[in-house]
Amino acid sequence: MPTLLLSVPAPVKICQDGYHLDTKFVAGMQAHVADWGSDVRCVMWDSGDSIPFGQIYRASELNFDLIVLDRNAAMPPEVLEGVSIALVSADMPGFGAICRSIAAARIPYVVGAEYTLDTRLRTVWLERHISFLRKVRRSLWLLRNERRIRTGIKSAASAQFNGYPAFDSYAELVIGPHIYLDNRMSAEMMASPAEMVTRSERLLSGRALRLIHSGRLEPMKGSQDLLQVMRELSALGVRATLDIYGTGSLEAQIRSALGEFDGAVRLHAPVDFRTELVPVSRTQADIFLSCHRQSDPSCSYLEAMGCGLAIAGYRNRMWEQLSKEAQCGVAVPLGSTRSLAKAIARWDRHRQAIVDSAQAGLSFAMTHDFEREFAGRMAHLRSLVV
Known part of the structure; x- marks a missing residue:
């Protein structure tokens, strides 16, 4: 039986009782084993990074062969x-050496x-706590590393690209590239017809819009713009609430400003995706507010669409x-909180447009659920086994 080797940039720590691993990573590996149907091996490098959503696993608890190197x-x-x-993930440290x-x-x-290179560079320049000189040095390193990435892709049997930007940037370098839209929404997690009807009726009744945002509260995610959008909406006379789920370097800044919104904006700790965030999104929200400035393929888009939410975000x-x-x-110019608020205000005046957008998004998400996207990736790998 063919053996599949995975090399991924997930964090790992060697512990006395086994391995400290991210629970989402372990779930992903279990899916690989279940679909591949034969031996799956994973090589990782001890990163020393913190693992907020991790636990310790004994080797006997893992259904795949794990090798952890220094x-x-x-x-x-x-x-x-x-x-x-x-x-092999292109984001692995030492990617070029691994490929060789x-x-x-x-x-x-x-691969x-x-x-993309653009996304990596933007991430560096959005960092608030490193000096200008360090940003320049990191940018130069990224430019050199881009050559290694492109060389690794050119020498590969093929490549799998998560999202449109990576596909557009690198697909021409390989034969038979595969594109997928990564997300965690399985078919049974999608919004139900009854929930869509209930949300529609509520929206058309004219009640205050319920906005929601989830994810890491970091500059690269545009979290610094969330409250400004709410200020702009208030100035435009739009009645709305915003529930934020997440934590990160901007958490204290956001929390300190909540008082000015008289309870209309609420900050929640991160919650379990399947058992808490999805049910809340399906039944207690109308619009997903995305201030994401990067072009990386955030799974939040497909997941919000699968929950039956309309999305207002940056272009x-x-x-x-x-x-x-x-x-x-709706997609508005990057960084323009005013444009984002105006787009939501137009929706507020024409509520049926929110309903229609949510339904279109759900229909699309249902054709790109986790099972279909993952099965497509595994079929692509199988087709390349000699």
Whole structure:
């Protein structure tokens, strides 16, 4: 039976009782094992990073073969023994060296990519706590590393691209590239017809709009704009509430300003996606507010659409194309909180447009649920096994 090797940038720590791993990563690996139907091996490098949503797993609790190497260790030849095909993330530290090791062993490999050079550079320059000189140095390193990424992709058997920007940037470098839209919405998690009717009736009754946002509260996610959008909406006479779910470096700044909104804006700690965030989104919200300035393929878009929410967001490369493909939502110029508030105000005056956008988004999400997207990726890998 063919053996699949995965090399992913997920954090890991070696512990006395086993491995400290992110629970979402383990769930993803279990899905790989279930779909691949034979041996799955994963090689990781001890990152030393914090793992907020992790737990300790014994080796016997994992249904895949896990090899954890020291931070800067080279790929040992024994890791590649018996491997039929490998999937390597372009975001792995040492990506070029990993690809060369696999190629030297005459094993076909597929590159997984979701970030573009533009996204990586924007992330650096949105960092608030590093000096200008360090930003310049990091940018120069990224420019050099981009050559390594493109070389690795050119030498690959194929590639899998999460989202439109990465596909548009790199697809021409390989034969038979595969595009997918990563998200966590399984078919049974999608908004129900009854929930869509209830939301529609509420919206058309003229009650205050219920906005929701979830994710890391970081500058690269545009979280600093959330409250300003609410200020702009108030100035435009739009009655609305906003529930924010998440934590991050901007949490204290957001929390300190909540008092000015008289309870209309509420900040919640991160909650479990499946059992809490999805039910809340399906039954207690109308619009997902996205101030994301980056063009990375945030899964929040598909997940909000699957919950039956209309989306108002900035016109980054990912959301601009996704909104066109799905024929839903609104996309306004990057960083313009005024434009975002005006778009929501237009929706407020024409509530049926919110209902129609939400339904179009849900219909699109239902054709891109987790099971379909994941099965497509695994079928693509199987097609490359010699």
